[in-house]
Amino acid sequence: GCGICVKKCPYQAITIVNLPEKLQRNLVHRYGANGFELFRLPVPKEGRALGILGSNGVGKSTSLKILGGVLKPNLGMIDEPPEWDDIIDFFKGSELQTYFQKLSNGQLRVAYKPQAVDVLSKVTLTVGEALKKVDEKGTAREVAERLGLLHLWDRPVKALSGGEMQKVAIAATIVKDAQVYLIDEPASYLDVRERLRVSGVIRELARPGTYLIVVEHDLAVLDYISDLVAIIYGEPGVYGIVGTVKGVRAGINTYIDGYLREENIRFRDYRLEFYEKPPEASYLPETVLLRWSQLSKTLGDFKLEVEEGEIHRGEVVGILGPNGIGKTTFVRMLAGELEPDNGWIQRIGTLTLSYKPQFLGEVKAYGTVREFLREHGVDTSSSLVQSELIKPLRVHSLFDSYVEELSGGELQRVMIVAALGKEADLYLLDEPMAYLDVEQRYAVARVVKRLTAEKGVATFVVEHDVVAIDFLANTIMVFEGEPGRHGTATRPMNMRDGMNLFLRNVGITFRRDPDTKRPRINKPGSWLDRYQKEVLKEYYYVV
Numbered sequence: 001g002c003g004i005c006v007k008k009c010p011y012q013a014i015t016i017v018n019l020p021e022k023l024q025r026n027l028v029h030r031y032g033a034n035g036f037e038l039f040r041l042p043v044p045k046e047g048r049a050l051g052i053l054g055s056n057g058v059g060k061s062t063s064l065k066i067l068g069g070v071l072k073p074n075l076g077m078i079d080e081p082p083e084w085d086d087i088i089d090f091f092k093g094s095e096l097q098t099y100f101q102k103l104s105n106g107q108l109r110v111a112y113k114p115q116a117v118d119v120l121s122k123v124t125l126t127v128g129e130a131l132k133k134v135d136e137k138g139t140a141r142e143v144a145e146r147l148g149l150l151h152l153w154d155r156p157v158k159a160l161s162g163g164e165m166q167k168v169a170i171a172a173t174i175v176k177d178a179q180v181y182l183i184d185e186p187a188s189y190l191d192v193r194e195r196l197r198v199s200g201v202i203r204e205l206a207r208p209g210t211y212l213i214v215v216e217h218d219l220a221v222l223d224y225i226s227d228l229v230a231i232i233y234g235e236p237g238v239y240g241i242v243g244t245v246k247g248v249r250a251g252i253n254t255y256i257d258g259y260l261r262e263e264n265i266r267f268r269d270y271r272l273e274f275y276e277k278p279p280e281a282s283y284l285p286e287t288v289l290l291r292w293s294q295l296s297k298t299l300g301d302f303k304l305e306v307e308e309g310e311i312h313r314g315e316v317v318g319i320l321g322p323n324g325i326g327k328t329t330f331v332r333m334l335a336g337e338l339e340p341d342n343g344w345i346q347r348i349g350t351l352t353l354s355y356k357p358q359f360l361g362e363v364k365a366y367g368t369v370r371e372f373l374r375e376h377g378v379d380t381s382s383s384l385v386q387s388e389l390i391k392p393l394r395v396h397s398l399f400d401s402y403v404e405e406l407s408g409g410e411l412q413r414v415m416i417v418a419a420l421g422k423e424a425d426l427y428l429l430d431e432p433m434a435y436l437d438v439e440q441r442y443a444v445a446r447v448v449k450r451l452t453a454e455k456g457v458a459t460f461v462v463e464h465d466v467v468a469i470d471f472l473a474n475t476i477m478v479f480e481g482e483p484g485r486h487g488t489a490t491r492p493m494n495m496r497d498g499m500n501l502f503l504r505n506v507g508i509t510f511r512r513d514p515d516t517k518r519p520r521i522n523k524p525g526s527w528l529d530r531y532q533k534e535v536l537k538e539y540y541y542v543v
């Protein structure tokens with residue numbers, strides 16, 4: 001064991017049965033008498049970007065709220081909440097002492113982007129009006145331009161897509177004149193290019209005199225923004241413990257390892273594995289499962305054109321491209337929900353299909369999760385479904401909940417179990433990683449890989465998390481063009497060619513971490529970035 005845990009948690013995390021006294025003295029907040037407990041806090045560093053990494057439900061958002069003064073920590077004293085003096089005293093000897101002194105005196109102005117951006121769907125102002133209202137630095141237009149929001153300036157905020165709302169929320173935080181910037185999950189709903197743009201703008205907030213803290217599950221994005229990383233581990237919904245702050249590379253690698261060396265704590269009993277080389281295609285060329293001719297489809301003002309192609313048994317096709325370029329339209333044609341205007345899609349033999357749509361809002365389901373999964377043909381007692389899906393996605397605790405009452409993240413997890421837990425020849429997964437934490441993304445990627453290879457099925461995955469696509473895909477289709485107007489899609493290409501084409505469009509290069517093999521974004525204009533672009537002409541796979 002790790003020294004503090006008494007028994008192993010069945011859900012692959014660690015359960016601390018008797019928290020040692022030493023840790024109890026670090027209780028920063030408790031929600032209600034038997035509620036979630038947060039031990040310690042991430043210690044922000046002035047002028048540096050601090051990334052926070054941890055599973056869903058371990059207190060990342062709670063930490064941000066406390067550091068932002070949105071939530072006053074109660075130090076576990078529910079009945080008699082402490083005064084600021086007690087709280088400051090509690091952090092004596094740590095940098096948090098001065099931090100909370102200043103925060104409680106109103107010397108630190110805070111700008112906060114909450115995790116959920118759908119609250120903006122109630123805002124009737126236009127993007128321009130909304131941004132000007134909060135613009136304390138006089139940079140609203142400039143920031144809107146850099147985030148690609150200018151063309152939406154006169155549109156009402158409530159009419160925006162999820163990704164557009166995310167960018168407005170980030171812009172509204174950035175234009176504030178604050179000393180503390182707290183950004184909770186900025187990459188959600190954004191495509192790869194937008195993630196990069198947004199990351200670049202957020203990074204600049206870390207300068208002398210300011211604190212920047214970011215929570216994010218896209219490892220490439222978190223890595224790119226942060227100078228430092230704090231890990232939060234524990235049992236989701238029960239407690240979270242904040243680890244010491246590390247440099248960004250060491251912090252993320254430690255997270256991947258699941259082992260905190262200096263504390264001698266193993267918080268996960270497996271490593272998150274990544275690969276060095278593009279995965280070798282494991283499929284046989286003669287096992288074509290689905291074949292399509294050149295396709296075209298017009299929807300309103302938008303036209304999609306797709307090159308002819310095919311998918312084989314044992315193959316995972318990753319689909320990459322900006323928002324509004326026709327990825328979902330293509331998947332819906334494969335699913336038989338839309339007919340192409342020109343061309344054909346040939347299913348070889350009688351194929352059964354399992355489809356996880358991007359937007360789950362229209363899912364109509366009555367009854368409990370247990371009933372829903374049973375109706376969808378998921379054998380919840382099978383050990384594969386149990387160990388590879390239900391446990392890592394933490395769906396067991398939702399079995400008796402009503403599907404229509406689930407939150408967005410809970411519904412996503414249930415729908416992934418429903419889609420992957422069902423026997424089919426062809427799986428279509430449209431943005432499966434949205435709302436998932438790093439462990440859950442890894443679990444989904446691993447089960448997709450295993451299922452596809454071992455059962456000889458085939459899978460299409462639309463996804464913006466480059467680390468996840470890198471890990472799970474055998475081939476890549478790249479969608480390019482002018483979002484909302486015109487999209488063109490390549491046939492499935494090998495990983496190297498596909499990634500090169502895609503990243504050349506986006507203008508970024510990746511290298512590999514020598515220890516964990518995870519892909520890392522090169523700083524634009526850095527020596528390596530220029531060398532890969534100009535000399536090697538390799539945006540991605542470099543030895």
Ligand code: ADP
Nearest residue numbers: 031036055056057058059060061062063236237
């Ligand atoms: P994370 O951001 O890491 O996913 P949160 O900080 O949002 O986690 O929440 C941690 C846990 O605290 C949640 O699992 C939830 O059970 C609990 N929690 C969060 N907010 C409240 C609240 N207002 N009242 C009671 N419990 C809460």
Ligand code: ADP
Nearest residue numbers: 299300302322323324325326327328329483484
């Ligand atoms: P992606 O999945 O790549 O984000 P989609 O395939 O969902 O893109 O959409 C591509 C474009 O087609 C978008 O601009 C979208 O607004 C438009 N579109 C999608 N469905 C319809 C429809 N039924 N009528 C009109 N336009 C549509």
Ligand code: MG
Nearest residue numbers: 060061062115
């Ligand atoms: Mg959160």
Ligand code: MG
Nearest residue numbers: 327328329358
């Ligand atoms: Mg889509």
